[in-house]
Amino acid sequence: MTKYFLLGLMCLSASAVATATTDASITLANHCPPGFELTxxxxxxxxSLYDQYNSLYNRGVGGLKTALPTRRDxxxxxQIDLGRHLFFDPILSGDKSLSCASCHHPQLGFADGLPRxxxxxxxxxxxxxxSLWNMAFLTRFFWDARASSLEEQMQGPLYSDVEMGNNPGQLLTDLNANADYRRLFAEAFPEQAQTITLDQIYLAIAAFETSLVSLNSRYDHYAHGFHGALNQTEQEGLNIFRSFVARCAECHTPPLFTNQQVAVIGVAEPxxxxxxxxxxxxFNNPTWRGGFKVPSLRNIARTAPYMHSGTFDSLRDATEFYTLGRGHALTEAQNKNMVLHWHIWEPKLTDDELDLLxxxxxxxxxxxxxPAIPAQVPxxxxxxxQLPPALQQTITFEEGNSDE
Structure with a gap:
């Protein structure tokens, strides 16, 4: 069964924001998200079941029973629930038209379905x-790996003139002028000053983002010992993925399906x-010319188009790129100035093998x-x-979550 989730943009003046009120008092959760224990x-x-494993490389790269790297929790x-409300609230943008979820929507794999x-x-x-899934395990952020924490990362889009277009002063003024936000921040940070600070804002959003955990796919069931979770065709695809010919697992290493490294693969700009x-x-590193952070493949079927600038519309096309030969997508001049990753070679995979992957x-x-999209935000x-129909584009999604 499907239903319509409505996604779009709207603009309200700052004065409209100041007079806007919620229909009922918003309270913060006193329980943890699924998969977390309240201490x-x-x-x-x-x-996670991956906690029972103690090796990052079990039976070679791509082994099933491998441990997760250190996580942030x-x-x-x-704090997590406050971050959830902030994440979906357009008050964070300069003109009150965008929230974090505008580019990282839960029904689009926490991406936005756009090439840019x-x-x-x-x-x-x-x-x-x-995508924002499994951010708790990552150590570098942005496609170019320039941020080393979620708090550092989020300041990029918040204050970018081409993204959310805000500034620290306006952000603090808007949130501190809101009685609901002052009350909720005091509840989430009870031992700190009652004036909302930038560090509190960043930490709350980071707390929410680290709760976005995706480790319960059919692959995970298979990895933990239930071999009926994957059919024969899917197991054949896994074998190709792990093979020394395709070498997918050497960069997209389970269980995160990324090695978190920068790789130069020679993708052309569209x-x-x-x-x-x-x-x-x-990083002022000429060997990383055209290099980008290896993305996780978790929920990859939900996050088309692919590559750093949306070069490929389909997962099949993105997969085929790796078998078409070193540097095939670049001009001769670009190839001379680029140090392609040594895994980017010519595996000569067949069409059937690509389909299996x-x-x-x-x-x-x-x-x-x-997580549920809040029915209302402070x-x-x-x-x-949850925008009004007159202000939205209509997109059809599978049945998803909503607030109680």
């Missing part, structure tokens, strides 16, 4: 919005766009812990995902 210290600790339920995101005043960003130097500029990657879908603005 006696009122913190949420994540538990320990936030209170109130659209920000404030309809401005186009330079890259696609990456539509004649200027070449994106990627991590080279950030796609079939396997589709088993990595798990959205069972998708600003009084319609939360992204």
């Amino acid at each position: 006696q210290q009122n913190s949420c600790k994540l538990h 320990g936030f209170s339920p109130q 995101s659209i920000g404030i005043h309809g401005r186009e960003a330079t890259r696609a919005a990456p 539509d004649g766009r200027p070449f994106d130097t990627g991590a080279e500029t950030i 796609v079939t396997f990657m589709e088993t990595l879908t798990d959205e069972s812990f998708t 600003s009084g603005l319609p939360p992204v995902g």
Whole structure:
């Protein structure tokens, strides 16, 4: 069964925000999200079947019973739920038209389904919005890996002129002028000053983002010993994925399906766009010219289009790219100035093998812990995902979560 989720943009003046009120008092959750244990210290600790494994490389790269890297957890339920309300609240943007969920919507794999995101005043960003699933395990953020924490990362889109278009002063003024937000921040940070601070804002959103855990796919069931979770075709795709010929698992290493490294793979920019130097500029490293962080393949079937600028519309096309030969997508001049990752070679996979890889990657879908979109947010603005029909584009999704 399907139903319509409505997603769009709207603009309200700052004066309209100041007078907007919520229909009922918003309270914060006192329980942890699914998969987390509430400790006696009122913190949420994540538990996973992967905790029983103690090796990051069991039976070679791509082994099934491999451990997860160090994770970030320990936030209170109130901090996580406050972050959830902030995440969906357009008050965070400069003109009150966008929230974090505008580019990271839960019904679009926590991406936005666009080759390059659209920000404030309809401005186009330079890259696609990456998915936010399993952020708790990552150590570098952005396609070019320039941020080392979620708090550092979120300041990029918040204050970018082509994304949310806000500034620290306006953000603090708007939130501190809101009685509901002052009350909720005091509840989430009871031992701190009652004036809302930037650090509290960043931490609350980070707390919510680290609760977005996807580790319960059919692949995971198979990895933990239930071999009936994957059919024969999907198991054949997994075998190709792990093989020394395709070498997918060497960069997209289970169980996160990323090794969190920067890789230069030689993707061309679509539509004649200027070449994106990627991590080279950030790290002043010429060997990383055109290099980008290896993305996780978790929920990859939900996050088309693919690559840093949405070069490929389908997962099949993105998969085929890797078998067409080193540097095939680049000009001769670009190839001379690029140090392609040594895994980018010519495996000469057949069409059937490519189809099997796609079939396997589709088993990595798990959205069972998708959080609910708040029915209302403290600003009084319609939360992204719950906008009035006259202000939205209509998109059909599978049956999803909503607030109680």
